Each structure stands twice: as C-alpha cells, then as structure tokens.
Amino acid sequence: MSGELLINVTPSETRVALIENGVLQEMHVERESKRGLVGNIYLGKIIRVLPGMQAAFVDINLEKAAFLHASDIHTRLMTNQESNEPEQVPDIRSLVHEGQNIVVQVVKDPLGTKGARLTTDITIASRYLVLMPNASHAGISQRIEDVAERVRLKNIVTPYCDDDHGFIVRTAADGAGEVELKHDAEFLRRLWTKVLERKQRKQTKAPIYQDLSLAFRVIRDFFGTDLERIRIDSKLAYQELEEFTAEFVPELGKVLEYYPGERPIFDMFDVEAEVQRALDRKIELKSGGYLIVDQTEAMTTIDINTGAFVGHRNLEETIFSTNVEATQAIARQLRLRNLGGIIIIDFIDMESEEHKRRVLHSLEVAMAKDKVKFSIHGFSSLGLVEMTRKRTRESLEHILCGECAACKGRGQLKTVETVSFEILREIVRVNRAYDADQFIVYASIPVSESLIDDEYHHLAELEVFIGKQIKVQTEPMYNQEQFDVVMM
Incomplete structure (x- = not known):
C-alpha cells in the first residue's frame, strides 16, 4: 500500500x-x-509561597502567575507504598522557597481570573507510550484488560526503563508490535535529553518543551x-x-x-472535494447504492440502501453485493470522519447466514487498515451490526461545523404552515393576556407570504374573532421559524 x-x-x-x-x-x-498550554514544560520561578493554602505562585512568563499546590510537587518523601495510610503532604515551605527555579508542567489551562495549574511530576506522551522521567518502572493502562496482552507489553517495555526513565503503556498500544514500541521509547528518550539541555540554558521566556x-x-x-x-x-x-x-x-x-x-x-488528490463530501449525510456507492450516516451524541448510525442498483441476478445477490461494497465505504468514512464510540450499521436484510458471515468478514478486513482500536460484535437479534471505535479526537464534523442557528441541531425546520398556525395561536394568547388596539406580525419571507396569500382567510377570520386589525411585516433576516407578535 x-x-x-x-x-x-x-x-x-x-x-x-x-x-x-x-x-x-x-x-x-x-x-x-x-x-492550549496543557502539556507544556517551563523553567519557572517561585515568586510567592502561601503556607496557609499549601501552594506557591510560579512565574512562567504568562499574563497571570501559575498555581502549584504542594500535592503536585513530586518527591519520593510523599510516596509511601508500604503503608495503606493516606499520603501526608509536607509543608510547602519545606519543598520550595521564593526565588527558586523549578521545572513545571501545565496540567490545566488558565481560566477566567485563575492562572494555569502546574505539576512537577513531568510526563511526555507519544503515540503508544508516556515517558515518566521521575519514575523507573513500566506501567500498563488499566483499559488494556487482556492479561496476556498486559504481560506481553510489559515484557517489551521494561528493558527500556532505567533509574531516570519510566514508561506507561497507553491504551492505543493494545496490539502494537515490538518495533513500534521501540521507536516510541527511543523517540521519547531523545526528546527528554533535549528538554534537559534546554533546562541547562536556564531560559525562562519560552517553554523548554511545548506539546507538539x-x-x-x-x-x-x-x-x-x-x-x-x-x-x-x-x-x-x-x-x-x-x-x-x-x-x-x-x-x-x-x-x-x-x-x-x-x-x-x-x-492534487481532490482533497477539498472529499472533505466536503465527508460532511454530507449521504455517501454514494459506485454501484448506485448509498449510505446514510447520522452522528448523534449517543452513537453513530449508518444505513445502507440499494438505491438505483438493481443487479443482474436475483434480489439476494443484489443485496449481498451492495452490502459488501458498503463495508469498504464504511471503513473509509469512519477513518476520514474520525467517528468514535458506539456505531450501529443497518445492512440491507439478508436471508443467507453465509452472506452475513462474508459481509462481516469483509468489514473486518476493511477495518484492519485502521490504526484506531475497534471492535465488531456481529449481527444482533434485530439484524443490526454493532461495533465500537475508540475516540481519539474530535470528529471532522465537530471540528469544521457548528450548530445550525435555525434548527438548533435538529436537522429539520418547521414547515411554513406550522409556523403560520403558531403565529395565529400566539395572537390569540397575547390578546387574552393584554389589552391592545392592533397587532403587527414580523416573520420571515416565506411565512409572511403564506400569511398574506395562502392563510389570508384564516388571518381574516381571526381579525373578526378578536375585533382587532392584524398587519404582517416581512423581516428578511429572520429564519423560517422566527417571528414576533407586537402589540400596538
């Protein structure tokens, strides 16, 4: 490839x-x-120690002084692994003093009037590993549950640990090979060497390490x-x-x-057009079939339809061919759109168990190219394929798009007729609650045109019913659902 x-x-x-x-x-x-600033490492300077708060303010050349709590200062004295008693945090004055230079890492961005939150327990992440310069052991992410896999990963990573370098194996490393883990470990060790070199220069104006x-x-x-x-x-x-x-x-x-x-x-490769297509609900298949992709808060649903594809043999073969073709498109769209979490796929119903098995196999082969961890759970009792894909970052849609101001994320607008009837009901409500001589309705172009033309007889009946004049005013800037009823 x-x-x-x-x-x-x-x-x-x-x-x-x-x-x-x-x-x-x-x-x-x-x-x-x-x-943001999270992950950045600075050579800061303690400018104030607050014993009552067990904290210190650190100057890292930001607009506001950053905040360092005693519990976020790494020291072997604070870790008692042999005791089940809660850790006792030493007095902040025994840990730092004013004017002291200290290497710190941002763990929380500045918010409002608060400065950044710091720690001295430095970590640097790569794709599969996290380097811990203050540790000397290898840890495994708790989300990797398979015991044999945990043992395999620990055996690979432990030789890279020493007195000054410990590692945590990230969840993404589940299934990763020895070569990839070796590359990551070497990369992180070289990176930490560069950080130490910059620390020796005692530069304080810029980060000595900035998240890539x-x-x-x-x-x-x-x-x-x-x-x-x-x-x-x-x-x-x-x-x-x-x-x-x-x-x-x-x-x-x-x-x-x-x-x-x-x-x-x-x-060069029609990337811009492909990105635009990746924001559409409908994805056309070469055969004439199509997918409908809907991303919601809880899950992503994918529906497959034959569309214009009628096939050259019987209906069952046509359905099977469309479903197999759809597996390639689904795998690509999941990667391209970066869709994660629960994914429900509604393939076209198949009678043959052999066809179902082959469609699942085709989906697994297509997904094998994806570096993000996934799990396919097969057909449910309702004929739906359930799968999960690890969330690694925001989806393409969430990065490039925002909520529609008109529909508020529903994906649909009320019809002109529905809004017109809402306006008539609102006039009746306001008339009963307040004493007014006449009403002016401000509405969008299609709604105002409907009130003046199609719904004119209803508007006239309402004028007779309440005994007051109703005027309709067009507001070009209003969306279809917006309107105002003003008393005069």
Whole structure:
C-alpha cells in the first residue's frame, strides 16, 4: 500500500491529509486559536509561597502567575507504598522557597481570573507510550484488560526503563508490535535529553518543551509507517520539520519534500472535494447504492440502501453485493470522519447466514487498515451490526461545523404552515393576556407570504374573532421559524 502525507500550513490553521492509493483516508485539522498550554514544560520561578493554602505562585512568563499546590510537587518523601495510610503532604515551605527555579508542567489551562495549574511530576506522551522521567518502572493502562496482552507489553517495555526513565503503556498500544514500541521509547528518550539541555540554558521566556503541533505530531505518529512521500506547502514549516526529523526521526528525512507548486496542495488528490463530501449525510456507492450516516451524541448510525442498483441476478445477490461494497465505504468514512464510540450499521436484510458471515468478514478486513482500536460484535437479534471505535479526537464534523442557528441541531425546520398556525395561536394568547388596539406580525419571507396569500382567510377570520386589525411585516433576516407578535 502506497501512502503519502500532504501538509497544508497557514498562520491560523494546519491540515494534514493521509492519501493511500490515491484516495483520501484520514484528515487531521488543528486551529491555532484552539491550542492550549496543557502539556507544556517551563523553567519557572517561585515568586510567592502561601503556607496557609499549601501552594506557591510560579512565574512562567504568562499574563497571570501559575498555581502549584504542594500535592503536585513530586518527591519520593510523599510516596509511601508500604503503608495503606493516606499520603501526608509536607509543608510547602519545606519543598520550595521564593526565588527558586523549578521545572513545571501545565496540567490545566488558565481560566477566567485563575492562572494555569502546574505539576512537577513531568510526563511526555507519544503515540503508544508516556515517558515518566521521575519514575523507573513500566506501567500498563488499566483499559488494556487482556492479561496476556498486559504481560506481553510489559515484557517489551521494561528493558527500556532505567533509574531516570519510566514508561506507561497507553491504551492505543493494545496490539502494537515490538518495533513500534521501540521507536516510541527511543523517540521519547531523545526528546527528554533535549528538554534537559534546554533546562541547562536556564531560559525562562519560552517553554523548554511545548506539546507538539499537528504537523509534528503526525510525523511522530506515522513514524514506522511505510510512507512514500511527505509534502509540505510552507517553506518555514518544511525547514522546522526538517530539523525535527533530523533530530528525532531521521528515517523520515528522506521522504520529506517542500511543495512550491502554484496549484494548492490539497487539489492534487481532490482533497477539498472529499472533505466536503465527508460532511454530507449521504455517501454514494459506485454501484448506485448509498449510505446514510447520522452522528448523534449517543452513537453513530449508518444505513445502507440499494438505491438505483438493481443487479443482474436475483434480489439476494443484489443485496449481498451492495452490502459488501458498503463495508469498504464504511471503513473509509469512519477513518476520514474520525467517528468514535458506539456505531450501529443497518445492512440491507439478508436471508443467507453465509452472506452475513462474508459481509462481516469483509468489514473486518476493511477495518484492519485502521490504526484506531475497534471492535465488531456481529449481527444482533434485530439484524443490526454493532461495533465500537475508540475516540481519539474530535470528529471532522465537530471540528469544521457548528450548530445550525435555525434548527438548533435538529436537522429539520418547521414547515411554513406550522409556523403560520403558531403565529395565529400566539395572537390569540397575547390578546387574552393584554389589552391592545392592533397587532403587527414580523416573520420571515416565506411565512409572511403564506400569511398574506395562502392563510389570508384564516388571518381574516381571526381579525373578526378578536375585533382587532392584524398587519404582517416581512423581516428578511429572520429564519423560517422566527417571528414576533407586537402589540400596538
């Protein structure tokens, strides 16, 4: 399988597209305004110690001083593993003093009048591992429940630990190979060496480690993947990535390229059009069938329909062919849209158990290309396929789209007729509650036209019923459901 990364960089946004065999498979988007401070490491200075609060304020060159509690200061004296008694937090004055330089990491962004929350228990994450410079052991994520897998992962990672480097194996490492874990461990150790070098320079103006931006994270996460080319359309970003790969992942330096073309980089593989299609509910299949994808708070549902595909044999073969084709499209859409959590797939009903088995196998093969952990649970008693896919980041829809101001996320608007009748009822309600001489109705263009034309006889009957004049005023800026009833 041939893979290529396209990286589009602008001052406000970075977008990364993974192309496999000429087709967009994954899309990653990061906006500069949404990047926080969590994960950044600073060489800070204690500017005030507050014994009553068991805390200290630390200057890390932000607008507000950051907050460091005594319980967030790492020290072996505070850990008593042999005792079941609660840990006793030492007096803050025995841990730090004013004017002291201290290496800290942001665990919570500044909020309102509060400064950032800090810890001295430093951790640096990669794709599969988390480095703990203050530890010397290997830990396994509790979410990896399989005992044999936990033992396998611990046996792989333990040799990389020493007195100054401990590791936690992340949930994403479930099923990861020895080579990938080795790459991650080496990457993190090299990264921590660079952090220590920057600490020795005693720089306080900028972070000594900043959580990687999208372009760097993608380079890190795809380390070990067979990529033919990585193209970047920003000269500055290319130079930064060139330095980064030379230091940490030299194996990727040979596939890194600067793209100077006049044609936008995302036009090369029709990426922009593919992203637009990934926001649609309906996905067309080559055979004429189609999928309907609905993302809700609780789950994602996918419905398959034959559409215009009538087949050349019997109905059962037509249904089977459509379902098999749909499995490839589903696997691609889950990756491209980054849909996670519970996923319910409503394949077209099949009578044959053999067909069901082959459709499930086709789905499993198509999903095998996905690096995100997933689980397929087969057909339920209702004929639905239930599966889960780990949530790794916001879905493409949640990043690129917001709630519709008109429908408030329902995906539907009340009809003109429904809104017209709501207005008539509102006039009656207001008339009973208040004393008015006449009413003016402000409504959208289609609703006001309906009241003046189609519903004119109802409006006239209401005027006679309440004995007051009703005027209709068009408000072009109103959406279809908006209206106001004003008393005069």
